[in-house]
Amino acid sequence: MENLPLLVPLVIFVPALGAIINFFFGARLEEKWSGYIGCFASIFAFIISLLLLTWVTGTNGAAAVVNPPFLDGWLRIESIDLEITWQMRVDSLSVTMMLVVTGVGSLIHLYARGYMHGDKWYPRFFAYLNMFLAFMLTLVTANNFLMLFVGWEGVGLCSFLLIGFWWDKKAPEGWKNSNAARKAFIVNRIGDFGLLMAMFLIFWTFGTLDFYKAGELPNTEAKYLVHWREHNGLLEHHEEADTEAADDGHGAKVECVPADAHADDEAHADDSHAEDDGHGEAAAHAAPNPLAGDIRALYCDNHRFDTDLLGVFGQTTERFGMGEVVDFGGFEMAFEDVIFLIALFMLLGVTGKSAQIPLFVWLPDAMAGPTPVSALIHAATMVTAGVYLMVRSNVFLWELNHAGYVLGLIITLVGAGTAIVAGYIALGQWDIKRVLAYSTISQLGFMVAAVGIGAYVAAMFHLVTHAFFKALLFLGSGSVIHGVEHGHHHVHEHSHGDDHHHEEFDPQDMRNMGGLRKRMPITYITYLIGTLGLAGIFPFAGFWSKDEILADAWYEGLVANTASGFIAFAVLLAAAAFTAFYMWRQVVLVFFDKPRSEAAEQAPESNGAMLLPLIILAIFTCIIGFINVPKATPIFDGIYHPYEFKHFLEHSLVSISRGHALDFNLLIAGIALALGIASIMVAHRVYKGKGLASDNRDQLETQAPARGLFKLANARLYWDEAYTAVIEAPFNRLASFLADRIDWDFLHDYFHDRIIKRGFDSIAELLSKPIDLGIVDGTVNGVGIFVQRAADWMRRSQTGYVRLYAVVLFIGVVVVILLMLTPFIQTLLQSGS
């Protein structure tokens, strides 16, 4: 039990092993075995994550730092104390992410067994999926920015491979797939650039990239934190295992933190206290460094209490607001400004990975990948990495917001802007997956905006619930597509026999669907649950998490009076209304009314392997929201512990104690719910029973003001076109200009041939004609004749000048070698005699 954190490397190694097996031996395995291996690796990682969860809860929120075996150190330059190790972190935040990744991941693996059945690259698919899991878990378990970055880029790579998984399809489609893959990778790289810059700044500011050092407390106000090794008396054992080489290297002992006898009770007392702080407005704002003293008090032995020996976040808490100036050698900057810069660069990384404005354009195209990939990578897990990163770095954001930097506003604008823009675009899409893709972008916007207003728990909460219902929706859409595709084949086989019927049929186009409710009842029910979850309808998951974001925004905006809170509240409320509308539009178009194509008429329900994950996810969508029921919720707070998730997370989040776990606010919940239901009713009136308007148009296109709005949404606000015109085309033009005009025509041809070579030639001519011919020539004529004859002779030996050069060269080389060897020969002779 005490040793459980030592298992954490397995969550990476086992999926990695699964990937390796499937990659190298997959071709020789039967299809089902490939699938088993992939699923087993994922489920195994899930079980480990569950064990780690029991450890974290069992120790009342301890945090462990584990160095994986085999990888001793990583990037170490001794002379300058640069030391970055492979080091993993088990705390409530990372365990939350692990559970989401492996839990939803396992279900998607199971689903993929059915979905990918018969694909010729079945083993490769599972290899990629497992590789993705390994990288994603590297990302969430990392204890330093660099290891996080390994996962960060690694999942990007897997995303590239999986988006372009079907790159070998027939002409236009295959190429489109690989284009989408390339676009995703490159856009993400732009974000990664930001993260790299952030890391460089972090290193020179803090001298380390570790989040927290071993034994360090993230949140000192959550009193019942203990260092797990000390707590369990495992110090000796651990040193034997040599998992803490890093610390030993510094000669610093790992200090203990007193394990509190009545940890649980105190914690609860503290919580209410913390909440009071949050409500008490100015008090918390005024003190720049409220925690500084407490850390000292909590360490029973403070040798290591040297700011330099703290991790990045601990140092931030200590050093922020002290008027410190950071010297980078070439330039200097105030500590606070550096943190601001770091956070801005980090935000760029987040906009890439989590598909926010301005870098969200890759995600809709990423739907080219197989549907399980869309569910796992592009909805539930990878795209949330940015939100995770910001929540992990909440110290930066929190300190900056309280020092009056506009960072919170910027993040909120990005998030809320993305939420509303993507929500609007989703209204006008026909592709069933594209609607979900824009919906994902929009929901990620909710999370980012939540981070912007400082509601980190709400962001994480929405991340968790969203993972379930969005995975459910994607898998459901996969089931629908699968069904329609099969229906299409069915129609072909029976009615047409040979295929003289070769018009394009898009199984993802909602215009070809309709009436699937009766053909695919289980898919329908689960999809409906997912829709209600996403739309935020009571009592499904989305209701609780979205409500918490809105309540926090409301509090920030109208009580604490910040611009970011006000913007977030207003914009997110509108985006929530959009969400309900486009989801209901989708449900009606896909499942209600009459089938609009033969394929939809014939669509069969999917097989059990695909339905089982849908059912499980649907169940979770119903109940997962209860993990963080607010205090004072009528009825529910009597049944569930209020704020269980918040209490769980607070061990990892420094800034949590500030509040943001408000009592249930009936007004906000009522407004949000009423708006959601109203949106659904409007959508129902617009679409139900009407099908499509004439010419396969949307019902919205029949009336004047809505028509324009729909068309604009349908054209995706011309965002991609604008990027092509403003960025891509000039980039390509400039590339050709540099390559053809500057490098080739000018540097290569003109500069070399005209200037250098002609200059050389004219000097040679000058030397040869007046000087050489006039004076030297006569005397050398004789020699010339000799050389001529020698050359003739050489040429006769068929290889010509090259041979001559070679021979001359060799003589030269031999002479040089002999000359160089003379001293040895001399020494040899001397030592011999």
Added chain:
Amino acid sequence: MDVTGLSLTTITLFLPIIGLAILLFMNGETHKGSLKWVAFATSIVTFVASVLMWINFDPSSADLQMVQRNTWAEVTLGESVINVSYFVGVDGISMLLVLLTTFIMPIAILGSFGSHIFEERGREKLYYIFLMLLEWSMIGVFVVHDLIIFYVFWEVTLVPMYFLIGIWGSEDRIYAAVKFFLYTMAGSILMLIAILYVGNRSGTFSTYSAGGDIGVIERVQTFDGDGTYWDALGPEGDGEDAGFLLNSVESFLFLGFLVAFAIKVPIFPFHSWLPDAHVQAPTAGSVILAGVLLKMGTYGIVRFNLNLFPEATVAWAPTIAFLGVVGIIYGAWVSYAQDNVKKLVAYSSVSHLGFVVVGIFALNAQGLQGATLQMVNHGISTGGLFLIVGMLYERWHTKEMTGYGGVWKVMPLFGAISLVISLSSMGLPGLNGFIGEFTILLGSLGSDYLGFAFTLFATLGVILAAVYLLKMFQHVFMGELKNPLSNEEGYTLTWYEKAAYIPIIIMIFWMGLQPIVFFNLLDVSVDNIVAMFVR
């Protein structure tokens, strides 16, 4: 090891010459089949010898190791007698680059095993002789510490490469070979002048001290008169107010060396010979050119410019680093516009070596260690890329990207290998390329001599690397198979092709996951240099 009085360095250095001698006595026609084996075996033995050196190498020592020094000639110039000596030995930087050389060589030879060029051009014996000569001279460049001998080796490397391009290259081989030769020669002449001045001024050509003879570096570092060592007693000898950009002796000497090295690296805008040489060279030539030859330039900068002319280095650092940054972006951008696969990879070298230049002139431990490691990384990954291009060419006989497509479909293993090497080249973390780039960029941000803008623009290169490499990967390996081979056997990799990739892939992962081994090797040696620049 000291039985014969020869140090391990000398043995490693001259092993290729033994192979060369054996080849010389073989008959090119009757022994045709065994020529490549002799060359391959020699390169393997040399590699083993260099690994032995590595084992014997003590990374905690700041001194040159496995040293051998014999006076070769005494030149009398006026009143002073100047020693020219055979002076070899390795420090961490040399050690790593010797290992790179001996590592790349067998791979390059394996890469020519199945080559069709001999059917067309013949002269297989000469080809391998040149490869051996090349290996000898390249190792020589990395291990000698006498300026004159260094110059000799430096020039000798030109010759075999000139012929490799000129005889076994593609259509425009003569143009490319002559251009390669002329450009590099032009640079080295300036270096020769500078070398002669240095020798004359210090009374020795040895850079390091050994056997009572005080080397140039020590003289420079221990000089405590007015001004700098070079300017204090030089012809303009007032030593005062040396501005170090263009009005000091040291600056001119610095530039004399730098131009030679800059052409070799090549630093923008001296790169114009590179695309020609790469595109025309045979596969092994490209692999060695990218893998090792270019590093001679960056190595030279580290070894000579930084050590001999510290003040001028400081004065020029921002300028040269600026050229490095321009190279990173320019090289990547131009690379992206190429439709010729080989040219694309060639220009990528300009971009990658830009990173090395920035790292060197960051003049701190991160930058310099990263730069040295990046030399090795670039050697491995770009060497690998040229190998890929070579194997594609052997099968499809085109270098135009439009001639390919869907290769991954028919050659799954080759596709996967190419992907890994491309990713390594674009600096995916966990693979080798990232470690070098990361450390360099880290160094550039905290450098006393550079600043934020350098890091910002250099880091943009990371994005651009993905842009051009993915363009190549997508066009060659993804999409539909455009030109199926008539002979399906071509789709399987031969054993020697696989064998060439195995060490590359191993190194890519090893250096990416455990670079600590290599950093250890460099630590003290780099520290020695950096100590001069600590403010």
